[in-house]
Amino acid sequence: MSLIPYAGCEGRWPARRAPRPGTPQAEARGRLREIRARERREKKREALGPGQRLIDEIAAWHMLDPEVIRSMIRYRHVVEARQECCYRLVVDLGYSLTRAGNLLKRDHTTVLHSMRRHCERTGDPMP
Numbered sequence: 502m503s504l505i506p507y508a509g510c511e512g513r514w515p516a517r518r519a520p521r522p523g524t525p526q527a528e529a530r531g532r533l534r535e536i537r538a539r540e541r542r543e544k545k546r547e548a549l550g551p552g553q554r555l556i557d558e559i560a561a562w563h564m565l566d567p568e569v570i571r572s573m574i575r576y577r578h579v580v581e582a583r584q585e586c587c588y589r590l591v592v593d594l595g596y597s598l599t600r601a602g603n604l605l606k607r608d609h610t611t612v613l614h615s616m617r618r619h620c621e622r623t624g625d626p627m628p
Contacts, residue, residue: 551594552590552594552596552600552601552604553567553604555586555589555590555593555594556570556571556586556604556605559582559585559586559589560582562582563578563581563582563585565578565579565582570582570583570586570605571605571606581619581622583605583615584615584616584618584619584622585619586601586605587601587605587607587611587612587615587616587619588615588616588619588620588625590604590605590612591612591616591628592628597609598610598612598613616628
């Protein structure tokens with residue numbers, strides 16, 4: 502069985518067009534795209550394991566998005582949450598400085614400095 506293209510297409514199938522902006526089809530496509538992106542983010546978080554769950558927990562406690570903790574933002578409330586993450590990843594989960602740094606997109610010396618600052622601020626013992 503051979504496929505017969507639409508008339509006037511000169512042997513090609515017509516290109517699929519995106520719906521016009523503002524139409525119900527365009528809005529539905531946008532919502533579907535958001536849902537799929539959220540599902541991909543959730544799968545990625547599940548794959549990262551206990552370190553990611555700890556970051557999610559601390560982010561929720563500080564009312565931040567977990568991606569903000571990994572970002573380069575240097576506002577005080579974000580930095581304090583990031584320093585707590587560094588401390589708890591190493592102390593509670595037993596991560597090495599390098600592994601904690603990789604999870605937070607930081608260098609191992611930055612993780613060490615963050616742990617020291619967290620201990621100074623809270624009075625927790627330095628491991």
